[in-house]
Amino acid sequence: xxxxxxxxxxLLLAGLCGGAIVAAAPDIAGAALLLLLPGLLVLWLDPTPxxxxxxxxxxxxxxxxxxxxxxAWLDCDGLRQCMAMxxxxxxxxxxxLFAGGxxxxxxxxxxxxxxxxxxxxxxxxxxxxxxxxxxQEEWEFFT
Numbered sequence: 001x002x003x004x005x006x007x008x009x010x011l012l013l014a015g016l017c018g019g020a021i022v023a024a025a026p027d028i029a030g031a032a033l034l035l036l037l038p039g040l041l042v043l044w045l046d047p048t049p050x051x052x053x054x055x056x057x058x059x060x061x062x063x064x065x066x067x068x069x070x071x072a073w074l075d076c077d078g079l080r081q082c083m084a085m086x087x088x089x090x091x092x093x094x095x096x097l098f099a100g101g102x103x104x105x106x107x108x109x110x111x112x113x114x115x116x117x118x119x120x121x122x123x124x125x126x127x128x129x130x131x132x133x134x135x136q137e138e139w140e141f142f143t
């Protein structure tokens with residue numbers, strides 16, 4: 001859809017925005033990077049087509065990082081305090097649980113839906129076989 005020039009321009013704009021954020025608030029950017037680092041690694045190492053697992057993990061991790069980054073924005077007074085807030089055990093566990101929810105959603109949900117679809121299909125086939133048997137008996141048609 002987007003040509004090579006469009007992708008390059010999009011990457012350039014993303015880099016400029018990231019650089020502006022780091023220049024404006026390096027302590028907050030450091031804390032946010034620390035919280036999003038596992039998701040970025042998963043995105044980088046994801047072998048699935050379209051990087052579905054990595055994108056979902058990063059999205060869920062970003063959602064889990066909103067509250068800690070907001071707290072760091074409002075309460076910290078320097079890089080050391082922001083990093084201390086971002087590396088609290090409860091903060092890290094919450095963000096990793098969000099990431100685990102993303103993995104679960106991407107990996108396990110399709111398997112569960114496939115199993116449910118198979119069960120529904122088998123039940124429908126049994127119902128159709130009973131209807132066929134009833135019609136064969138009613139019309140005395142044997143094949």
